[in-house]
Amino acid sequence: MIKLKFILNGKEVIVETEPSIRLLDLLRDRFSLTGTKEGCGVGECGACTVLMNGKAVNSCLIFAAQVEGNEIVTIEGIANGNELHPIQKNFLKYGAVQCGFCSPAMVLSAFALLEENPNPTEEEIKDAIAGNLCRCTGYKQIIEAIAESAKEVTSH
Amino acid sequence: MISSIEILTPKNLNEVLGILSSNGGDLRIIAGGTDIVTGLKQESNRFIKTEVLIDINRVAEVKGIGQANGRISIGAASTFTEIYKNQIVSKELPILKKAVATIGSLQIRNRATIAGNFVNNAPCADTVPALLVYNATIEIESINSKREISLQEFLQGPYITQLKKDEIVTRINIPVPPENFIGDFYKLGRRQAVAISRITFAVLMELEKNKINEIRIASGAVTPIGTRFSELEKFAKGKEVNNNFLKTLACKMGDEIIKLTGLRWSSEYKLPVVQQMFYQILRSATKKNL
Numbered sequence: 001m002i003k004l005k006f007i008l009n010g011k012e013v014i015v016e017t018e019p020s021i022r023l024l025d026l027l028r029d030r031f032s033l034t035g036t037k038e039g040c041g042v043g044e045c046g047a048c049t050v051l052m053n054g055k056a057v058n059s060c061l062i063f064a065a066q067v068e069g070n071e072i073v074t075i076e077g078i079a080n081g082n083e084l085h086p087i088q089k090n091f092l093k094y095g096a097v098q099c100g101f102c103s104p105a106m107v108l109s110a111f112a113l114l115e116e117n118p119n120p121t122e123e124e125i126k127d128a129i130a131g132n133l134c135r136c137t138g139y140k141q142i143i144e145a146i147a148e149s150a151k152e153v154t155s156h
Numbered sequence: 157m158i159s160s161i162e163i164l165t166p167k168n169l170n171e172v173l174g175i176l177s178s179n180g181g182d183l184r185i186i187a188g189g190t191d192i193v194t195g196l197k198q199e200s201n202r203f204i205k206t207e208v209l210i211d212i213n214r215v216a217e218v219k220g221i222g223q224a225n226g227r228i229s230i231g232a233a234s235t236f237t238e239i240y241k242n243q244i245v246s247k248e249l250p251i252l253k254k255a256v257a258t259i260g261s262l263q264i265r266n267r268a269t270i271a272g273n274f275v276n277n278a279p280c281a282d283t284v285p286a287l288l289v290y291n292a293t294i295e296i297e298s299i300n301s302k303r304e305i306s307l308q309e310f311l312q313g314p315y316i317t318q319l320k321k322d323e324i325v326t327r328i329n330i331p332v333p334p335e336n337f338i339g340d341f342y343k344l345g346r347r348q349a350v351a352i353s354r355i356t357f358a359v360l361m362e363l364e365k366n367k368i369n370e371i372r373i374a375s376g377a378v379t380p381i382g383t384r385f386s387e388l389e390k391f392a393k394g395k396e397v398n399n400n401f402l403k404t405l406a407c408k409m410g411d412e413i414i415k416l417t418g419l420r421w422s423s424e425y426k427l428p429v430v431q432q433m434f435y436q437i438l439r440s441a442t443k444k445n446l
Contacts, residue, residue, distance in 0.1 A: 020161040020209075022193070042194040044350055046263055055237070055266040061193045062267070063186075065163035066211050109262070130349035131261020 006067045009033075009077030019065035024048045026064045027074060035075035035104040039133070046132035049105035050074050056112040056131075075104035078111055087111055087149045094145040098136035106132045110146045118154050122147065161196075162208045169217035169297070169326065172210060176322045177299040181207035185324055187218075187233040188267035190260070191276060202276070202315065218271075218326050221245065230328045232271030232294075237262070239270060248332050251341045251358050255286040258343040261350045271325045274307065277317045277381055284311070284382030285358035286341055287328065288374035295327040304329070311381050337362050340441040342433060343376075353377040355430060357437050366445055368392050373409075378430060379416050388412060397442050406435035 005014045008031065015030055027033045027050070039047035041060050048059040051073040078085045087110050090096070097103045106129060113120055113128035120128070125146050126139075134142060163186075166172045176183060182205040186192050195203040212218055212233050219231040221242045228244055236256045239245050245253050259265055259273075259282050271294075273281045284307070292307045296319065307328075310318050319325065339360035345351030356376030362369045371392045373385040388408055395401055410431040414423065439446065 018160065019163040041197060043190055043260070043264055046261065049263055052266075056263050057266050058190075058263045061189050063163055063189065063193070063209070063211075065165060066186075066189070066213065068165065127349075128262055131263045 002065060004064055004068055006069060007071040009073055017064045019063060021064050023050070023059040023062040023064060023067055023072070026067070027059060027072075033074045033076050037101055037104065039101070044131075044133075045102075046109070046129075047102055047105050049108050049132065051108055051112055054112065054115060056109045056128075058131075073108070075108060078107070085111070086152050087114070087146065090145040090149045090152075091142070094141045094148065096137060096141040096145040102132055102134040102136075106134065106142055110142075110149065113146070114150055114153055118150060120146075120150055125150075161206060163211055164208060165211045165214055167214050169215055169324075172212060172215055172324055173297060173299040173322075175208075175210055176324060179322075183208045183210060183321070185210045185212055187212050187269040187272050188235065188264075190264050190268040191272060191278075212324075218324075223248075223332070226332050228330045228332060230270060230330070232275075232325045232327055233269045235267060235269055236260075236265035240265065249286075249290060249330065251289060251339050251360060252283065252286040252330075254341040255282050255343070255356075255358065258282055258341075258345075258353070264350070270328060274311065274382075275317065275319065275325055277311050277313070277315050279314055279379070279381055280353050280356075280377040281382065282343060282353055282356055282376060285356050285374040285376040287330070288382055288384050289339060289358045289360040289372040290330045290333060291372070292328055292330045294325050295329065296323050297326050298322045298324075307382075308384060314380050333360065334362065338441050338444075339372075340437045342437045342440075344429070344433060355426075355433060357434055359437055359441055361441065363397060363442070363445055366397050368395050368397060375413070378413055378426070383416065385409070385412055397445050399439075399446060402435055402438045402442070405438060406431045409434040 001016050002019045003016055024038055027036045036050055037047040039045035043058045043061045049056050050059045053071050087107050109129050109132050125143050184206050186209040218233040221230050223244050236259050240256050273283045287307050293304050294307055294310055295304050337360055341358045343353045344355040345353045355378040358374045361371040371389050373388055376382050392405055410427050413430050
């Protein structure tokens with residue numbers, strides 16, 4: 001067991017854990033943050049995406065011990081209290097959520113993109129979500145929702 | 157949970173070298189983990205005995221990209237995102253940049269590292285053909301030795317390299333290519349994103365009045381390991397670049413690949429694909445001269 005300290009959704013947390021459990025399991029089982037989903041478990045589907053120091057990463061490929069001192073943001077950390085983040089609102093507005101399994105990760109990938117590039121082209125949006133599989137929407141609504149969110153972000 | 161593996165997080169290279177020399181159990185270095193964690197999960201033979209993982213993400217000596225004395229030095233644990241965004245790489249090593257962009261997904265590129273790509277010598281490593289045409293050398297250290305060898309020498313056979321148990325790859329060094337060098341990289345996978353490559357080629361050349369003064373040709377996934385094609389390179393040297401010659405060279409590449417891999421059930425399909433792909437990459441590299 002190791003004692004692990006990191007920033008989770010803006011707050012410093014300390015947890016005792018086995019070093020070789022995955023960040024994905026740490027978030028779901030120890031912090032009950034079940035918005036982070038397990039799909040393939042081998043880094044191909046992106047359902048477990050979280051932000052580590054602002055970058056989208058697969059939480060199924062990171063060991064707990066590697067998180068020490070880093071900053072993690074999950075889907076539970078991006079709304080402002082009860083007020084959804086503009087990307088979340090647009091996902092609802094554009095019908096970008098169907099079964100919902102890919103949505104938390106998809107929103108986080110979009111979030112990381114817009115933080116870095118507030119005015120992305122459609123190609124850049126596609127590249128940012130290329131590691132997030134969605135089997136329902138066909139992606140069109142998701143790309144529209146992200147493009148609309150970018151417009152809102154840049155017009156503010 | 158992946159059985160009880162111990163994970164060490166050394167803060168500098170000396171600590172890493174000390175741990176590697178301690179001979180305590182089956183040690184492995186981990187950086188991005190995109191190969192090791194999936195390998196452990198799938199109970200790959202390559203990782204099944206792992207007892208201790210050494211995380212090198214906090215080790216400054218294996219990070220960072222710089223340029224000095226005509227060489228570009230890339231830290232072994234530089235992520236593909238760091239390499240892709242680096243200005244030196246963008247300016248001097250466009251073929252490496254293009255190769256890096258084809259790897260995995262953004263989530264993978266944010267974690268996976270350049271040494272992690274070739275240190276296991278998987279045939280499908282996408283940076284290998286690019287590094288081979290750039291004549292990359294790699295620095296390897298252990299607690300009482302330091303050596304630098306060419307990547308070509310380092311890669312010995314599928315999943316076999318020169319790396320000893322107490323050694324770590326610390327940096328990848330590339331001579332700055334002359335400004336007039338032109339080249340290209342192409343990857344063929346089953347789809348565009350998150351695909352394991354089937355065929356990769358890289359080519360780099362210098363033309364003098366349309367004659368090939370120097371050419372470097374390397375393959376990735378299509379051969380058992382990443383390979384330079386010295387006979388083809390010799391054959392092409394001094395020849396004039398025109399459409400007919402590029403076709404001849406592409407056909408010869410097909411022959412070379414068959415020589416290296418032998419005839420397989422897939423050869424009938426693969427041969428024309430290889431020839432066409434190699435022809436296209438030659439054309440795209442020399443498009444201003446045709």
